[in-house]
Amino acid sequence: MRTSLGIASAAAALVVALTACGSAETTATTGADTGAAGKGSATEVLKVGASPVPHAQILTFVKDRLAAKEGLNLEIVEFTDYVQPNVQLDEGRLGANFFQHKPYLDDFNASKGTRLSFLRPVHLEPLGLYSKKITDLGGLARNATVALPNDATNLGRALRLLADNGLVTLKEGVGTAATERDVTANPKGLRFQPLEAAQLPRSLEDVDAAVINGNYALEAGLKPAENALVLEKAEGNPYANGLVAATGHEQDPRVAKLAKLLAGPEVRQFIERTYQGAVIPAAVPAA
Template sequence: MRKLFGIASAITALALTLTACGSAEPAGTTGAAAGQASASEVLKVGASPVPHAEILKFVKDNLAAKEGLNLEIVEFTDYVQPNVQLDDGQLGANFFQHKPYLDDFNASKGTKLSFVQPVHLEPLGLYSKKITDVAALAENATVAVPNDATNLGRALKLLADNGLVTLKDGVGTTATERDVATNPKNLKFQPLEAAQLPRSLEDVDAAVINGNYAIEAGLKPAENALVLEKAEGNPYVNGLVAAAGNEQDPRVVKLAKLLAGPEVKQFIEQTYQGAVIAASDAAVSS
């Protein structure tokens, strides 16, 4: 009986030792959760379908394996959820936005997301199915514009740069309809979610459309836009974004390096024929 008691005590002691050893890291906790993800772990990246997810697919199919990078691409058709899901940890990075939009999102939503690497510019353009020359835009014409703060300001600047309106001094990228100083043609602005703008062309006289949604709708910015945003000094370069503190995640670092590389630049030039411009070719303002 004493011998059996001794064996049971030994088993109990061993179990306690194993439990103590295992208690250093709770079940389900990984190095990634502690901010120590290895480069071999899957990196989930949220992206707009065109051109962002297409660029990421090129990286995944042609470049990632050589770097030991395992990518999962998650597509979104809006500009909100990719940041929401990055902030709450469902994504490891996203690729769909420019820095002015990110700065506005962080300020308004209280998120802490960091712009890691500029990749490309999608020039904003004014499109119409009713006219072929911007000078033919009639008085009291309705012009659809993006309804998010930074892209609305960007759209109004495009119109101002082409003589359709003037803006108050110093309004910058956050201009709204209230910041229009003069409007000679009495244009009517119709703010819409950016993804809806291509479909609005049937109902409005013209629409200012983000480059990614223009391409997705089969429009060719270099050919179809009445006027097109200039690349030089443009702050609206799209880039890779990570949660603050995760900029040095080895997977994010590798993806940033690949997105800035010559292979991606060549893919952008050959695939989009000027509708998308590599960041290295756009003299970006800081």
């Protein structure tokens, strides 16, 4: 929902307190729901749920360097999974979140009955295939085990990455909804092991390769531009991560200010300078 890629040390500092369960918050949300989804005044605290890397890092840059000038009081709440940030936004415990792409949000709304709106794309984290056992695709043996993210949109996205690199063939027109059942040709007899996305970096010890979301790759100290066997192409990619708010609260002045800042040239430059290709700006600089 990706420093000359000296991101490993920054990521390690950010995630040292994360639990292994993949579902814990790292910032408490106790007390009153100040900053929750609602049409609050521009001076009220805006709580924003985010994955630690790179989303919380980008938000921290906004909070430390840009928010005060706009009169924005920002609180960043970190999550290590892809479910709770949406659940808590829908419940009104957050005012916005920043961790996901629109295909994932659309699927989440449809399957969970939530009413959340994608406001603005900010960046792309290329999905990559990683391994601790091989150094190129040619080394992937017959019957090798490949771990994949198990959520609906990222599973289809991972299978598309494998298909684009000649490892499998997918049913024509299946798009982002692809599952293992849509694999029509599998020359190497690859065995797929769907896992919760946050667990994929740990799976590298046990599988032959894993398709890992960009943010979790960065958190694990992987350098996508250097360590991935293959990476998604950025051109025409629909999976840009962006800012999300509860439907009906898109015009909350705090959310509007944050959306403007995330689209600005300062954030674009921060992303380009900090991640050097591992995370790619998607937003057009604000006028």
